[in-house]
Amino acid sequence: MEAIARINNVQIEILEDVIVVRGRKEDVDRVLQIIEQIETQSVQFKPEIEIYFLKHIDSTALSDMILQVYNQAFGRLGRGDGDSAAAGRMRCC
Numbered sequence: 001m002e003a004i005a006r007i008n009n010v011q012i013e014i015l016e017d018v019i020v021v022r023g024r025k026e027d028v029d030r031v032l033q034i035i036e037q038i039e040t041q042s043v044q045f046k047p048e049i050e051i052y053f054l055k056h057i058d059s060t061a062l063s064d065m066i067l068q069v070y071n072q073a074f075g076r077l078g079r080g081d082g083d084s085a086a087a088g089r090m091r092c093c
Helices: 025-044 059-077 084-089
Strands: 003-007 010-014 019-022
Touching: 010 025, 019 025
Parallel strands: none
Antiparallel strands: 003 010, 010 019
């Protein structure tokens, strides 16, 4: 995975297992401090994941329901466009 982002005067490049931060020392120090805070919080608050195998469910109905919930949750944020193409990007089992 490779991604490049620019936040103000700081360039952040994400490679396989390395994050490269370029910019003025003060800006880079602030970004590194934020990254450290995120890493600390992610250790403290690991999400719990539970898997339930469903029986007696129509996959199309379930897909429609998941898409509806997704669009309600993320549509307001500019994610989820409400079309059925988004459902094709969601994958199950």
